[in-house]
Amino acid sequence: MSYEVTIEPLGVTIEVEDDQSILDAALRQGVYLPHACGHGLCGTCKVDVLEGDVEIGEEASPFALLDFERDEGKCLTCCTKPESDLVIEADVEEEPDAANIPVRDFVGKVIKIEKLTPRIVGVFLEVEGDEVEFQSGQYANLHIPGLDTPRPFSMAQSPNEKMVLEFDIALIPGGEGTTWIHNELKVGDTLEFSAPYGHFFLRTSDDKPMVFFGGGSGLASPKSMVLDLLESGDAREIILYQGARNLEELYYKDLFEELALKHANFTYVPGLSGPDIEPEWNGPTGYIHEVAKEHMGGKFEGYRAYMCGPPMMIDACITMLMRARLFEKDMFMEKFFNAADAEAESKKSPLFKNI
Numbered sequence: 001m002s003y004e005v006t007i008e009p010l011g012v013t014i015e016v017e018d019d020q021s022i023l024d025a026a027l028r029q030g031v032y033l034p035h036a037c038g039h040g041l042c043g044t045c046k047v048d049v050l051e052g053d054v055e056i057g058e059e060a061s062p063f064a065l066l067d068f069e070r071d072e073g074k075c076l077t078c079c080t081k082p083e084s085d086l087v088i089e090a091d092v093e094e095e096p097d098a099a100n101i102p103v104r105d106f107v108g109k110v111i112k113i114e115k116l117t118p119r120i121v122g123v124f125l126e127v128e129g130d131e132v133e134f135q136s137g138q139y140a141n142l143h144i145p146g147l148d149t150p151r152p153f154s155m156a157q158s159p160n161e162k163m164v165l166e167f168d169i170a171l172i173p174g175g176e177g178t179t180w181i182h183n184e185l186k187v188g189d190t191l192e193f194s195a196p197y198g199h200f201f202l203r204t205s206d207d208k209p210m211v212f213f214g215g216g217s218g219l220a221s222p223k224s225m226v227l228d229l230l231e232s233g234d235a236r237e238i239i240l241y242q243g244a245r246n247l248e249e250l251y252y253k254d255l256f257e258e259l260a261l262k263h264a265n266f267t268y269v270p271g272l273s274g275p276d277i278e279p280e281w282n283g284p285t286g287y288i289h290e291v292a293k294e295h296m297g298g299k300f301e302g303y304r305a306y307m308c309g310p311p312m313m314i315d316a317c318i319t320m321l322m323r324a325r326l327f328e329k330d331m332f333m334e335k336f337f338n339a340a341d342a343e344a345e346s347k348k349s350p351l352f353k354n355i
């Protein structure tokens with residue numbers, strides 16, 4: 001059985017199966033609805049239910065959807081299933097650079113697992129069947145055997161490579177999925193996944209220079225985006241700030257140094273935050289927002305900033321960028337949320353829609 005869900009103010013109606021989330025149905029029908037974590041943790045997909053009945057879903061974290069919001073008729077589209085035809089109101093803006101590629105299911109065979117750092121592995125999946133179309137910065141939901149909810153990981157390769165996907169996956173202490181990936185997954189195994197998800201993509205329709213911030217495995221999306229821009233011959237100024245704790249954790253340094261030599265418009269600035277920085281390091285030290293501030297003399301006016309990594313890193317970058325005269329409309333981010341972060345994350349400021 002399916003229900004009709006009308007999304008205002010778009011005035012678009014989608015079909016949602018009774019065991020399907022509203023978000024899943026919309027994305028599979030090429031209709032964009034705001035989302036980030038995809039499983040009840042971040043609150044990005046919150047909408048108002050104007051008409052009809054819903055099942056809110058046990059996955060909805062009490063921190064992402066507060067009690068009074070439930071009472072007011074709000075829900076998280078990533079966990080909510082319709083129980084009748086619905087009218088919902090979502091905060092959707094027209095985005096000239098959004099491709100709105102419909103989400104699809106895929107199967108991939110693991111062809112390589114590379115230890116990128118002591119805590120990050122690169123998992124390379126060869127897709128069986130059709131190519132995976134995505135915009136650089138987007139992510140896939142990987143289905144991990146034995147776990148009820150899929151886990152989100154960003155594509156780290158250029159979007160021009162559609163048959164072999166790279167995921168750079170950090171081990172989360174106590175994390176079921178990442179522990180399985182690090183300890184059990186092997187070459188030759190197959191993994192089911194769906195893609196592409198997310199609103200973190202390049203805004204190339206103007207020629208503003210771009211700065212990227214990648215912390216830990218949060219380098220994945222900026223890597224894909226920088227490769228995308230350079231492969232397409234984009235001539236604007238591009239700066240990549242990569243943060244890691246020490247040299248061992250600073251992966252793909254050689255790749256970006258080579259790219260910086262080849263492309264005059266690309267600058268690569270790695271920074272180490274310690275406490276265990278190797279004595280041979282003579283580059284910048286400090287958290288990545290401090291390294292960037294120092295590098296740019298505290299002035300980011302006119303740039304567009306793309307940030308990816310742990311929520312705390314992104315919050316520190318936003319604060320620095322706002323002091324450096326960058327506005328909300330020029331900041332884009334992918335917070336690498338996990339279940340523990342959902343509890344720790346403070347409520348979004350009502351002053352800002354995206355950050």
Ligand SMILES: Cc1cc2nc3c(=O)[nH]c(=O)nc-3n(C[C@H](O)[C@H](O)[C@H](O)COP(=O)(O)OP(=O)(O)OC[C@H]3O[C@@H](n4cnc5c(N)ncnc54)[C@H](O)[C@@H]3O)c2cc1C
Nearest residue numbers: 037151153154169170174175176177178217336338339340
């Ligand atoms: C859009 C997006 C893209 C991402 N891309 C990447 C990427 O490219 N690379 C990458 O490395 N990571 C990425 N992440 C983060 C990654 O998805 C998580 O680290 C991963 O899902 C954790 O899965 P897990 O099963 O190992 O951990 P989980 O089992 O989900 O647990 C995570 C942590 O939370 C704790 N925990 C579990 N349940 C609760 C609870 N109810 N309350 C409090 N704490 C709890 C666990 O002990 C553990 O410490 C991304 C995240 C998002 C949202």
Ligand code: FES
Nearest residue numbers: 036038042043078
């Ligand atoms: S996308 Fe629904 S709560 Fe994060």
